[in-house]
Amino acid sequence: MLNTNEVRIETSTQCNYKCIFCPHSTTFTRKQEVMELSTFKFIVDKIKTELPEITDVTISGFGESFLPWEYTIVDKIRYAKESGYKIHILSNGHNFSHPIIDQVNEIGVEDVRISLHAIDWRTYKKLTNAPMYMYNKVVWNIKRIIEETDINLVLTFDIIEGINDDQVEEIISLYGDHATLEIWRPHNWVDTFKYRKLPIINKTCGRPWNSPYQIQVDGTVNMCCFDYNGILLLGDFMTQTMEEIFKGEPYLNLKRCHESGKLDDYICRDCDQRKSLDLAYVYNNKFTKEERLYKTSTNYRDVRRINENTRHHTN
DSSP: OOSOSEEEEEOBSOOSOOOTTOGGGTTOOSOOOBOOHHHHHHHHHHHHHHOTTOOEEEEESSSOSSOTTOOSHHHHHHHHHHTTOEEEEEEOSTTOOHHHHHHHHHHTOSEEEEEOOOSSHHHHHHHHOOOHHHHHHHHHHHHHHHHHOOOOEEEEEEOOTTTTTTOHHHHHHHHTTTSEEEEEOOOOTTTTOOSOOOOBOOSOOSHHHHOOEEEOTTSEEESOTTOTTOTTEEEETTTSOHHHHHTSHHHHHHHHHHHHTOOTTSGGGGOGGGBOOTTTEEEESSSOHHHHHTBOSSSOOBOOOSOGGGOOOOO
């Protein structure tokens, strides 16, 4: 089983954005759907029964959870919270509007992480293909969270050379006193993009030991959040126990290959998470660079291990 206290539940594989550094609108092949509320409750109940060490549930995945037509997302968050879990939320912020902000604030989540990426709508559009009114709505929602709620806000910015790399100082000036800032250069989504061109230096990223549990929108379990098409599929939490999944050959074989570094048969072979992430880090106002590189991007759990063969950087 995994050395973690977190489960990430993908509540949606649909998205209302087409970001240039995300493969959702290009090479994503899984079915685009929203998880049923009954499925979500079933999963949370099974987590409660089978994984007593879990304390944190993250609402995330390869899609936007807060869609205009997703009417059950607050009910899902409330159910997980009432089941005793700390809740972390990831969103592009567009539909995180007045009533939803109030409800999430009332529920009492740990934090809300919103991807902003720019300080003006023209740059925002270049990065996300979203028009001015969507940018304005996101900025307004962020302003309201800061000024009218107790929500711990995390703002993330992907910095791309020639587009928004001149905005870092202004980002810090605008938001540094009001939110946790996460500023990175984009990753490659395993091997989809070529943003990080450094050589492989690690046998493994460490995820077969330290990853949060990744439950996809259909209830299947995947090894890695960067594997957006679910190629590293381990099993089905709807029909199997988590123990059965992590005693199964798909997981055990992947783990053996990560132990040896012989990953030619896996998409992991060229993954940027096995490279140095020193150049990927730009800025964080909560942690030092060394601290941040060894923490998860959700509940900031430190995942450093003594064994260098399984050292694990994040983001």
